[in-house]
Amino acid sequence: MQLGFLVDLHLCMGCKGCEIACKVENEVPLSTWRLRVKYVDVGTFPETKRTFTPLRCNHCENAPCVRICPVSALHYLENGIVNIDKERCIGCAGCVMACPYGAIYIDPQTQTADKCTYCAHRVASSMMPSCVVACPVQANIFGDLDDPTSNISKYIQKNQSNVQVRKPEKGTNPHHFYVNGGNVSLNPLASKRVEGFSLFNNITTLPVGGSH
Amino acid sequence: MAAHEILAATNAVVTLDAALPGIVWPWLVTINMWAKSIGTGVIFMLFLLIRTHPDQVKGLRFPTTVVALIFIHIFLLFTLADLHQPFRMWHIFFYPHLSSAITIGAWMATIFVGLLFLLAFVSFIKKDDALFDKILTWVVILAIPVTLYTAALMSQCTARELWQMPTESAQMVFAALLAGSAFMILLGGNKLNYEAKKTLGVVLGLSALMSFTLYMSEYIFGPMKAEEVAFILEYIKGDGPYTVMFWLGQWITYLLPMLLIVLSRASKSENLLKLAALLALVGLWLVKHVWLTIPQLLPMS
Numbered sequence: 001m002q003l004g005f006l007v008d009l010h011l012c013m014g015c016k017g018c019e020i021a022c023k024v025e026n027e028v029p030l031s032t033w034r035l036r037v038k039y040v041d042v043g044t045f046p047e048t049k050r051t052f053t054p055l056r057c058n059h060c061e062n063a064p065c066v067r068i069c070p071v072s073a074l075h076y077l078e079n080g081i082v083n084i085d086k087e088r089c090i091g092c093a094g095c096v097m098a099c100p101y102g103a104i105y106i107d108p109q110t111q112t113a114d115k116c117t118y119c120a121h122r123v124a125s126s127m128m129p130s131c132v133v134a135c136p137v138q139a140n141i142f143g144d145l146d147d148p149t150s151n152i153s154k155y156i157q158k159n160q161s162n163v164q165v166r167k168p169e170k171g172t173n174p175h176h177f178y179v180n181g182g183n184v185s186l187n188p189l190a191s192k193r194v195e196g197f198s199l200f201n202n203i204t205t206l207p208v209g210g211s212h
Numbered sequence: 213m214a215a216h217e218i219l220a221a222t223n224a225v226v227t228l229d230a231a232l233p234g235i236v237w238p239w240l241v242t243i244n245m246w247a248k249s250i251g252t253g254v255i256f257m258l259f260l261l262i263r264t265h266p267d268q269v270k271g272l273r274f275p276t277t278v279v280a281l282i283f284i285h286i287f288l289l290f291t292l293a294d295l296h297q298p299f300r301m302w303h304i305f306f307y308p309h310l311s312s313a314i315t316i317g318a319w320m321a322t323i324f325v326g327l328l329f330l331l332a333f334v335s336f337i338k339k340d341d342a343l344f345d346k347i348l349t350w351v352v353i354l355a356i357p358v359t360l361y362t363a364a365l366m367s368q369c370t371a372r373e374l375w376q377m378p379t380e381s382a383q384m385v386f387a388a389l390l391a392g393s394a395f396m397i398l399l400g401g402n403k404l405n406y407e408a409k410k411t412l413g414v415v416l417g418l419s420a421l422m423s424f425t426l427y428m429s430e431y432i433f434g435p436m437k438a439e440e441v442a443f444i445l446e447y448i449k450g451d452g453p454y455t456v457m458f459w460l461g462q463w464i465t466y467l468l469p470m471l472l473i474v475l476s477r478a479s480k481s482e483n484l485l486k487l488a489a490l491l492a493l494v495g496l497w498l499v500k501h502v503w504l505t506i507p508q509l510l511p512m513s
Contacts, residue, residue, distance in 0.1 A: 031231065032338045038513070039228035050227070055513050064370040070314035071303040090303050091296025094314055097369040102512030105233060111296035166513075170370055180455040184224045189443055190512045191224035209296050 002061075002080035002175065003118060004145040006152050006163075007054050009138035010130075012181035014039060014052030021134030022056075032105045032118040033207050035131055035200060036168045040184050040191045053185040054131075057082065057103040057116035058166060058174035060075070065095035065104060065115075073113065081120050082174055093208065100170045102188075106209030118142070145175065155179070235508050240294040242501040244287050245362055246391070249384070249496065251283035252324075252355040253392020254399070257412060259352045261396070263344060264409040272396075272403055273344055274335040279399060281328045288321065291427050300360070313368055317361035324358050327351045359388045372507035373440035379426055383503075386426070388414040390465070391496055394489035406482060416492060417473040424466035440499030442508065447506040458502045 014037055022028065022035040036055040042049055044079040058084045066074045066082060073089035074080060089112035096104045096113060119129035127133075132140045143150035148157075156163050156177060164181045165174040183190045258276045261269045292298045304318045331351060334344045363380035366372070393415040400409060431449075435442035448458040469488035476484035 033230045036230045037228075038226060038230075040224050042222050042224045043225045044223050064368065068314065068365070068368045070309055070312040070318070071300075071307045073307040087302075088303055088307060089297065090300040091298075092294070092314060093296065094365070094369070097234065097508075100371040100512060102232065102371070106296055136425045142241050148251070173372070184222055188513050189439055191223070193226045193229075193511060202315050206231045206381055208233045208236050 002145045004152055004175040006155055006177040006179060008139045009185060010181045011137045012052045013137060016142060017134040017136060018054055018131035021130040024132035029107060029109050032107060042184055051185045058101050058176040059118060061173035062171060062173060064098035064172060068094040068098040071210040077120060081118050083117050083120050084113060084115060088108055089113050100167050108209055111209055214490050232511055236296060240290045242497060244290045245500050246344060246497045247286035248260050248281045249387040249391035251280045251287055252359045253388040254279050254395050255351055255355050256388060257392040257396040259348055261408060263461060266412055268404050268408045275333045275399060277328055284325055299352050313361050313364035316479050320358050320361060324354050331345060359384050371512055374444045374507045383426055386419040386423040387496060389415055390492055394492040397485055397489040409485055413473045415452050417470050420466040424462060438503060444507050444510055447509055454502050454506055455461060456497055461495050461502055462496035465499050
């Protein structure tokens with residue numbers, strides 16, 4: 001079994017329900033996110049549109065974070081999930097530096113690395129990840145990539161000409177796919193970050209782990 | 213930030229997103245690299261002097277070992293200080309993950325410290341120079357991977373495209389040679405004659421030249437090989453936030469010391485050589501800090 005995620009960006013309407021469900025389910029502290037939805041506005045008025053992109057850990061098959069972790073706090077589960085043992089983590093932040101997707105953060109309460117685990121604790125109890133349950137339009141599709149009859153496999157099969165992963169050139173083989181994604185939604189260098197436009201205004205960065 | 217081809221076409225602007233993490237590896241890591249360069253560099257230089265000017269190093273074996281011990285401990289202290297859970301450092305030894313350069317580096321550095329203490333014992337208590345020189349050979353061999361492992365660690369940071377193993381390895385070795393020769397010029401004092409210092413000056417000048425060449429190669433040719441590198445280097449170009457610090461570092465660490473070394477050879481001035489050494493040591497911190505920081509400014513997602 002190799003669990004994977006797929007987001008149909010054509011369906012996502014940016015409600016951030018997944019973001020909130022994740023926060024609540026995993027008690028993610030303030031100023032940190034396991035899953036977030038990024039809004040990118042494209043075009044020039046009046047020809048404009050807004051794209052919504054949920055971003056989370058990609059649970060790579062060849063995960064740089066697992067490779068760099070000096071104490072195996074980051075490790076693979078048998079179902080393909082990249083999990084983290086917070087009791088073992090020494091907080092070196094090597095994983096934060098290695099992840100090409102910016103998906104790992106230092107938890108300001110425990111001072112250890114943390115990230116999306118595809119709700120491994122829920123999956124172990126045969127439940128879907130909380131973000132999947134919360135999505136009102138079923139844009140999040142979760143399942144076994146090894147099973148050709150699973151919803152995710154069928155979705156990938158059906159949309160095979162339009163399935164993408166983020167930064168494929170990194171060779172990480174993500175287990176997280178996007179349908180109807182474009183360069184603007186998946187490539188962080190294809191959009192500008194202008195201070196004052198964001199809901200967070202001038203807060204464009206925050207201290208890592210709430211300290212140094 | 214340079215205008216991206218796609219930006220012009222789409223006018224894509226991030227309008228709502230979470231705040232991004234700031235600098236992950238801060239100045240503490242810069243001191244880590246700087247101190248390690250000195251700690252291993254002086255060992256390389258002691259080895260060189262024993263072979264080229266054996267009569268000059270009689271009183272330098274123990275002081276050099278002490279300097280190496282001090283700076284390796286500074287390196288270890290700042291490594292520990294940078295951990296968010298420093299009291300769990302022992303996990304590296306009891307739950308080691310051997311694919312990580314951090315693990316391998318921690319083990320090698322520990323053995324290196326043990327061997328340095330052995331050198332200190334042999335030179336200060338036993339006063340046996342022959343035995344010291346035998347052990348030193350093995351310490352020098354170990355000092356090479358201890359110097360290089362940070363390059364491996366940086367290359368494992370796949371998110372930071374700027375850091376590539378071949379270039380960073382060379383930069384680490386040149387930094388150790390530069391810092392080691394500079395520190396030995398200052399440490400040598402009256403114990404080293406001008407000829408020995410001239411040899412150290414050659415090492416300092418050549419390592420500065422090679423390092424500067426590598427930085428300029430990245431500066432000019434880096435943007436041609438990867439989009440991320442092009443974006444990162446914009447932070448040290450034009451009115452980028454790190455342009456001044458980058459060029460200040462290049463001048464203080466490489467260009468001015470090279471010039472001063474040439475002048476000192478022409479005028480046989482030890483003071484100019486000492487000034488070059490001092491500038492190189494101070495500037496190395498700046499150079500390392502800029503190169504450590506700029507890839508961390510790029511948004512990853």
